[in-house]
Amino acid sequence: MEREREMREIVRVRGLHAGYDEEEILHDISLTALAGDVTVILGASGCGKTTLLKHLIRLYVPSRGSIELFGREITTMDEPEFDELLQQVGVLFQNGALLNSISVAENVAIPLEQHTTLPPELIARLVHTKLRLVEMDQALDKRPAELSGGMRKRAALARAIILDPPLLFCDEPSAGLDPTTSAGLDYLLLKLRDELGMSMVIVTHVVASIKRIADRCIFMDQGEVLFSGTLKEAESSGLEKIERFFREG
Amino acid sequence: MLRIVLTGDTLSLAGVLSREEAGRALTDIRGRLAASAPGRMHLDLSGLERIDSAGVAMIDQLRQELQARGLEAELTRVPAQVSEALKLFSAPAAPAPTPQVRESLFYRVGDAAVKAAHTAWIMLYLIADTLYFAVVGLFNRRGIRKGEFINQSILIGVNALPIVALISFLIGFILALQSAAQLRQFGAAIYVADLIAIAMTREMGPLITAILFAGRSGSAIAAELATMGVTEETDALRSMGLNPTRYVLVPKFYAITLTMPLLTVLSIIIGIGGAMVIGYSYLGIGPKPFYQEVMTVLFFRDILTGLIKSVVFAWIIALVGAYYGFSARGGSEDVGRVTTAAVVASIFWVILADSLLGLVFYFGQGLEY
Ligand SMILES: Nc1ncnc2c1ncn2[C@@H]1O[C@H](COP(=O)(O)OP(=O)(O)OP(=O)(O)O)[C@@H](O)[C@H]1O
Ligand SMILES: [Mg+2]
Numbered sequence: 001m002e003r004e005r006e007m008r009e010i011v012r013v014r015g016l017h018a019g020y021d022e023e024e025i026l027h028d029i030s031l032t033a034l035a036g037d038v039t040v041i042l043g044a045s046g047c048g049k050t051t052l053l054k055h056l057i058r059l060y061v062p063s064r065g066s067i068e069l070f071g072r073e074i075t076t077m078d079e080p081e082f083d084e085l086l087q088q089v090g091v092l093f094q095n096g097a098l099l100n101s102i103s104v105a106e107n108v109a110i111p112l113e114q115h116t117t118l119p120p121e122l123i124a125r126l127v128h129t130k131l132r133l134v135e136m137d138q139a140l141d142k143r144p145a146e147l148s149g150g151m152r153k154r155a156a157l158a159r160a161i162i163l164d165p166p167l168l169f170c171d172e173p174s175a176g177l178d179p180t181t182s183a184g185l186d187y188l189l190l191k192l193r194d195e196l197g198m199s200m201v202i203v204t205h206v207v208a209s210i211k212r213i214a215d216r217c218i219f220m221d222q223g224e225v226l227f228s229g230t231l232k233e234a235e236s237s238g239l240e241k242i243e244r245f246f247r248e249g
Numbered sequence: 250m251l252r253i254v255l256t257g258d259t260l261s262l263a264g265v266l267s268r269e270e271a272g273r274a275l276t277d278i279r280g281r282l283a284a285s286a287p288g289r290m291h292l293d294l295s296g297l298e299r300i301d302s303a304g305v306a307m308i309d310q311l312r313q314e315l316q317a318r319g320l321e322a323e324l325t326r327v328p329a330q331v332s333e334a335l336k337l338f339s340a341p342a343a344p345a346p347t348p349q350v351r352e353s354l355f356y357r358v359g360d361a362a363v364k365a366a367h368t369a370w371i372m373l374y375l376i377a378d379t380l381y382f383a384v385v386g387l388f389n390r391r392g393i394r395k396g397e398f399i400n401q402s403i404l405i406g407v408n409a410l411p412i413v414a415l416i417s418f419l420i421g422f423i424l425a426l427q428s429a430a431q432l433r434q435f436g437a438a439i440y441v442a443d444l445i446a447i448a449m450t451r452e453m454g455p456l457i458t459a460i461l462f463a464g465r466s467g468s469a470i471a472a473e474l475a476t477m478g479v480t481e482e483t484d485a486l487r488s489m490g491l492n493p494t495r496y497v498l499v500p501k502f503y504a505i506t507l508t509m510p511l512l513t514v515l516s517i518i519i520g521i522g523g524a525m526v527i528g529y530s531y532l533g534i535g536p537k538p539f540y541q542e543v544m545t546v547l548f549f550r551d552i553l554t555g556l557i558k559s560v561v562f563a564w565i566i567a568l569v570g571a572y573y574g575f576s577a578r579g580g581s582e583d584v585g586r587v588t589t590a591a592v593v594a595s596i597f598w599v600i601l602a603d604s605l606l607g608l609v610f611y612f613g614q615g616l617e618y
Contacts, residue, residue: 100580118272118303125306129340145479145579163268164301195333196301 009071010035010167010199011056016065018055024063025051027223035166038193038200038213042245043220049203050094052220053171056201057091058082069167087115090160094171094203096152098144098159104131105140108159115163130158133188135181149176154185161192168192170202174209186212207246219245252296255281258289260322263296268303275307279314287319295326305338313342372572375494379568382495383502392491397500405466405501406508410515413461417516420453421445421523429532438532442542445524450551451558451610454517456603459562462509463595467570470501471591474574475584483575494571502567509563510556517555554610561606562599569595 011033019025025048033039041049055062058074067074069089074082098107108127112118118126131137134154144152153176160168173189174182186209192198204210210217210231217234219227219242227237234242251270252263260278292308312322327335352360386393429441474497477483483493521543528534573591577583 101582112268112303116268116272116303118268119275121310122271122275122303122306125310125340125342126303129302129306129338132340133337143579145583162302164303191337195337 008034008036010069011039011201012066012068012071013056014066016052016055016062016067018051018060018062018065020051020060025223026055026062029065029220029223029225031218031225031228033199033201034216035199036193036197037215038189038202040210040214040217041201041203041220042205042210042217043226045205047220048223049220050171053091053169053201053203056169057086057089087111087163088166090163090165090168092153092157092160092168092170092173094175096144096149096156098152098156100144103141103143104136104147104155107144107155108162110159111162126162127158130162131155133161134158135184150178150181153177154181157185161198164196164198166196166198168198168200168202170200170204172203172205174204174206179208182206182209183212189213253277253281259291259293259325261293261296263298265298266300266304266307268301271303271307275311278311282315282320285320289321289323290315291325292322293325294331295328297328297331300331300334302334302338305335306340308335309339309342371576372568375572375575376568378492378494379498379502379571382492382499386495386499386503392495393500394496398503401500401504402508404469405462405504406512409461409465409508409512412465413458413512413516414519416461417449417454417457417519418523420457421449421520422527423523424448424453424520425524425527426531429527433532438528439534439538439542441524441528441532442534442539443546445521446543446547447551449517449520449524450547450555452603452607454513454520455555455558455562456599457520458509458513458516458559459566459599460596462505462512462563463566463592463599466501466505467566467595468588468592470498470567470570471574472584472588473497474571475577475587476581478575478577479579479581479584493575498567498571502564505563505567506560509566510559513555513559514552554606558603558606561602565598565602566595569598 009032013029013031016026016029017024029052041052043049054060056067056069062075069085072085074085077085098104105127108130109123112123112126128137128140131140134157136151136154136158139147139151139155144155147155153173157170157173160170174185177185189200189202190213193200202213214231216228216230218225219234221241227234227239227242229237235246237243250264251266251274253274254261254263260282266274315322425441425445428444429438432438432440477493477497486493486496525536525539528539529536570591573587573594577587
């Protein structure tokens with residue numbers, strides 16, 4: 001039983017201390033996300049969710065602690081090995097982070113052009129497929145600057161899942177979307193989970209969305225993990241902050 | 250690994266069809282089916298263990314290509330897991346890119362003319378706005394950030410001091426060296442002083458300073474305003490009831506109007522100093538006679554010419570930088586484009602203005618000037 005759980009740990013963080021320059025933002029974070037699950041990270045604005053996510057993909061190096069993805073320690077991994085591993089990981093940034101100088105389709109094609117040997121006609125087809133999944137196939141040739149905030153988010157999600165990564169990190173995928181589109185996006189994420197077995201770590205504040213997608217949730221507060229467990233456990237945890245979150249969110 | 254077997258009218262795929270295999274498999278199958286006659290055929294997927302979105306795209310592409318040749322390919326014996334992926338990722342053909350339409354010559358000429366007129370119109374607006382707020386700002390400090398004028402004077406003026414001084418010295422030095430070689434042949438070495446004094450004061454001083462300012466400050470103004478536009482900062486200012494021209498540009502406008510003439514004077518003095526070094530070391534003219542010669546040839550109106558030019562140049566640099574900065578549209582890549590454009594355009598306009606002012610002063614003073 002214990003062993004089986006260990007096998008399923010796709011993200012495992014132990015005793016993580018991290019921040020920017022001098023300032024420590026994350027104090028002693030420990031958490032796990034299981035393979036095939038949607039793990040939601042929630043918490044008040046500014047509590048360090050984005051910071052945590054950026055450390056999970058090694059954009060910053062923690063001052064202390066260990067981070068394992070797919071059971072492999074990434075903090076000490078060398079560059080080429082980590083680049084290899086990153087192909088198994090899709091990332092959706094909080095503001096989309098599309099490259100502004102090229103079209104939406106070209107943005108989505110970047111990982112395919114860099115990491116595969118697919119011929120152009122298949123690349124075009126894949127780009128179209130993924131943009132259709134996020135209902136953005138009408139905007140193929142548009143520049144990111146010509147899109148609305150929510151459209152940028154969706155195009156960026158298409159880019160994040162273009163390589164069918166087994167592990168997906170999303171920073172507030174439904175921020176800036178209307179409830180209907182947001183729900184559509186949630187169902188897409190669930191489909192990706194169920195049909196491709198994609199594991200996801202998703203930062204979000206939207207309670208409706210959490211209720212739809214979360215298998216497990218991790219509640220952060222001021223750089224610490226306040227609670228982690230299933231959604232049901234969270235709702236009946238007896239912790240004032242969490243109950244208020246679900247009541248008022 | 251993907252195994253491809255063709256028997257009769259059945260093509261079977263077995264193993265893993267993923268993005269590592271898809272490209273190669275497509276070429277392979279195209280080769281095998283190149284000679285097939287139109288009709289019906291089967292794609293047997295029963296042996297597929299795994300398929301990803303690239304694999305689905307490959308199957309879609311293949312079926313579309315076959316269909317174009319009248320060959321209907323039917324999927325048979327699809328495993329449950331593969332069928333899920335097919336449902337999720339299967340897509341109608343990607344739309345063909347819209348072809349670029351080439352406009353006629355007349356259209357393009359007309360279009361360019363309309364754009365030029367539009368540019369001139371916007372520029373006029375900007376000039377009017379800036380001058381208006383600059384004058385208003387002298388009496389009413391509202392809508393301008395406190396301390397911004399001092400701040401900008403330091404950024405634009407004081408920080409440019411070393412580079413202006415260095416370049417001016419070198420230009421004075423080189424000009425003197427080149428002309429000394431010629432004038433010495435006629436025993437007219439002392440006229441190096443006249444030459445450099447006039448050249449630095451009327452032309453080189455203002456021009457060197459302006460070109461350095463265009464590179465340092467014109468670009469900075471354009472880049473800052475462009476970035477502000479791209480990140481919606483200008484919109485935010487407007488929403489708080491602040492005019493971006495007044496809030497951001499006017500302090501810079503004051504600063505450059507004040508510091509550029511000052512640095513021009515510095516440039517003139519240091520340039521003449523550079524010439525003095527050549528006079529002393531190469532022509533044997535001491536600093537004192539050199540200074541006296543300079544003073545006999547320079548009149549107040551020469552200094553005034555230089556100062557008027559430097560103010561005009563300053564305004565050109567600030568306004569051209571602002572025009573390009575405000576014109577940035579779209580994303581971050583546009584910031585680089587307008588910054589470059591601002592520098593090139595402001596240097597061009599400075600030199601054009603220099604020529605025009607030269608003519609004005611020349612004919613305005615009579616020919617003895
Ligand atoms: N690049 C940075 N340099 C320094 N400090 C930063 C940086 N980015 C974020 N911080 C600080 O780190 C803390 C956590 O920020 P973070 O972006 O992780 O919050 P968050 O939980 O994602 O908030 P939100 O829900 O608003 O996105 C904040 O106090 C912020 O000021
Ligand atoms: Mg965040």
